[in-house]
Amino acid sequence: MGTTTATHSGEINYINEFKGLKSWFTSLDHKRIGLMYMISVMFFFLLGGLAALLLRLELLKPGGQFLTPDQYNQVLTYHGAIMVFMVIIPGIPAVLGNFFLPLHIGAKDVAFPRLNLASWYVFMFGALLAASTMFTSKIDTGWTFYTPYSIKTGTAVVTMVLAAFIMGMSSILTGLNFIVTVHKLRAPGMTMHRMPLFVWALYSTAILQVLATPVLGITLLLLVAERTLGVGIFDPALGGDPVLFQHFFWFYSHPAVYIMILPAMGVVSELITTFSKKTIFGYTAIAYSSLGIAGVSFFVWGHHMFVSGQSEIAGIVFSFITMLVGVPTAIKMFNWLATLYKGSISFQSPMLYAMGFMFLFAIGGVTGIMLAVLATDVHFHDTYFVVAHFHYVMVGGTLMALMGGFYYWFPKMFGKMYNESLARLTFIFIFVGFNVTFFPQFILGAMGMPRRYFDYIPAYQSLNAISTVGSWLIGTGFLLSLYVLVQGLRKGEKAPANPWGSKTLEWTVPSPPIHTNFEVDPIVKAGPYEYK
Ligand code: HEM
Numbered sequence: 001m002g003t004t005t006a007t008h009s010g011e012i013n014y015i016n017e018f019k020g021l022k023s024w025f026t027s028l029d030h031k032r033i034g035l036m037y038m039i040s041v042m043f044f045f046l047l048g049g050l051a052a053l054l055l056r057l058e059l060l061k062p063g064g065q066f067l068t069p070d071q072y073n074q075v076l077t078y079h080g081a082i083m084v085f086m087v088i089i090p091g092i093p094a095v096l097g098n099f100f101l102p103l104h105i106g107a108k109d110v111a112f113p114r115l116n117l118a119s120w121y122v123f124m125f126g127a128l129l130a131a132s133t134m135f136t137s138k139i140d141t142g143w144t145f146y147t148p149y150s151i152k153t154g155t156a157v158v159t160m161v162l163a164a165f166i167m168g169m170s171s172i173l174t175g176l177n178f179i180v181t182v183h184k185l186r187a188p189g190m191t192m193h194r195m196p197l198f199v200w201a202l203y204s205t206a207i208l209q210v211l212a213t214p215v216l217g218i219t220l221l222l223l224v225a226e227r228t229l230g231v232g233i234f235d236p237a238l239g240g241d242p243v244l245f246q247h248f249f250w251f252y253s254h255p256a257v258y259i260m261i262l263p264a265m266g267v268v269s270e271l272i273t274t275f276s277k278k279t280i281f282g283y284t285a286i287a288y289s290s291l292g293i294a295g296v297s298f299f300v301w302g303h304h305m306f307v308s309g310q311s312e313i314a315g316i317v318f319s320f321i322t323m324l325v326g327v328p329t330a331i332k333m334f335n336w337l338a339t340l341y342k343g344s345i346s347f348q349s350p351m352l353y354a355m356g357f358m359f360l361f362a363i364g365g366v367t368g369i370m371l372a373v374l375a376t377d378v379h380f381h382d383t384y385f386v387v388a389h390f391h392y393v394m395v396g397g398t399l400m401a402l403m404g405g406f407y408y409w410f411p412k413m414f415g416k417m418y419n420e421s422l423a424r425l426t427f428i429f430i431f432v433g434f435n436v437t438f439f440p441q442f443i444l445g446a447m448g449m450p451r452r453y454f455d456y457i458p459a460y461q462s463l464n465a466i467s468t469v470g471s472w473l474i475g476t477g478f479l480l481s482l483y484v485l486v487q488g489l490r491k492g493e494k495a496p497a498n499p500w501g502s503k504t505l506e507w508t509v510p511s512p513p514i515h516t517n518f519e520v521d522p523i524v525k526a527g528p529y530e531y532k
């Protein structure tokens with residue numbers, strides 16, 4: 001393969017080839033669209049993060065501090081909905097996936113560049129529509145929009161669920177694009193079994209995005225019909241069944257949690273093999289475990305409803321299949337550990353985040369098993385044990401991997417290095433802060449503290465105070481990260497083509513890459529991770 005040398009990086013690249021804002025808003029370049037998603041997601045993370053800090057501040061002491069109970073419900077709902085639909089779901093696929101999937105398979109771009117640009121506009125329209133409710137009657141249902149309350153409450157349910165519907169559409173478009181790109185645009189010789197594991201993870205996620213998201217769309221449209229027309233599908237007063245809404249909602253939202261975690265697992269596979277200087281252990285098993293997780297994830301939605309009145313046999317079946325998901329997940333964990341074993345590991349900041357992911361996701365996974373057990377879930381359901389569990393998976397897992405992936409690919413995206421020791425400090429703040437915030441919540445949950453309450457009994461005060469202080473450490477870590485990345489952009493050293501000695505194709509082109517990615521179309525003769 002004719003590789004380009006780093007000498008070109010000083011000249012024309014995808015950032016400086018076209019000038020002016022218009023060239024961004026009309027760009028069909030997957031790398032530029034990835035960056036537009038990055039800026040949007042970072043802005044929404046700031047919003048969702050501020051809401052989280054507000055909630056924790058309110059929970060610093062028992063008794064009302066500065067939020068009313070209604071305001072607490074509203075801030076809680078915005079936090080959950082923003083973090084799920086505007087940060088974590090688009091986070092890795094639409095930012096890092098958009099930027100690196102074509103480069104990983106040796107392609108010039110994704111299959112449908114116009115659809116890719118449209119997916120960003122659709123996402124932004126949905127996100128801004130959701131945000132607009134902050135200036136009207138707000139939303140207070142919780143991010144799950146459960147009926148019958150979401151039928152009755154006077155807040156902006158219709159606007160909010162239509163906004164979620166529209167953002168779902170954007171997610172489907174991204175998924176479609178990625179599936180066709182993987183099947184149609186791989187470079188000669190880049191067989192499926194030579195693709196980097198990040199691509200396998202994105203591919204599995206794309207299948208979920210395309211198959212599961214329409215169910216959310218239908219559910220939300222039915223809720224709009226119930227609220228506006230009173231069709232009698234969820235409203236018990238009209239002969240409807242409010243629990244039916246939960247089935248529809250979780251039939252999407254459980255696969256959705258794998259839309260949120262699978263891309264992160266793909267990033268971690270790339271970081272582990274790069275920073276332990278060892279070919280990944282059990283490539284094929286890891287690749288297919290992503291598909292396995294995606295497949296099984298369609299059959300476990302009932303574990304969110306163990307106490308909703310479902311039959312015992314249904315509970316047993318959902319409990320068993322939920323534990324089954326632990327098998328492909330464990331395959332990844334063990335293969336990552338086997339790759340680390342006797343590796344020459346370098347703890348640079350991306351690797352610290354990968355290690356943080358493994359530790360925190362393990363806690364998230366094991367507590368997931370505890371929630372899958374019928375007997376214990378009866379006690380833990382709707383308590384802070386659940387809140388801690390999904391934050392260990394979503395923050396401890398996905399957000400850690402997103403940060404690790406960001407520090408790993410920053411030199412390739414922008415052609416600059418950042419301050420490594422400060423980057424490591426961000427990890428310490430976020431990792432320590434995260435455990436201080438959320439580990440006490442497992443104990444609070446076991447003690448019986450219910451979620452979504454704006455107040456609590458004095459017995460829960462000390463652990464809540466610790467948890468709130470932890471959230472300040474997390475906040476400091478993310479602000480420091482912003483400083484490190486902006487400083488890197490402005491004053492960072494010039495980045496070489498391959499600062500980490502990685503083996504995937506993006507590191508064979510200059511930093512940052514040219515608009516069409518490769519000067520000479522790659523022909524792959526070996527792999528995975530041995531592309532000659
Ligand atoms: C980074 C620091 C974060 C902090 C300090 C934080 C804090 C909180 C707090 C205090 C609650 C309210 C708990 C309750 O009253 O029941 C909450 C709920 C929630 N958080 Fe976070 N969170 C963070 C990040 C995230 C992220 C990245 C996600 C991504 C998925 C997320 C998703 C949620 C969801 C879905 C809820 C439930 C909302 C509801 O009950 O409707 N959080 N979080």
Ligand SMILES: [Cu+2]
Nearest residue numbers: 254301303304
């Ligand atoms: Cu679930």
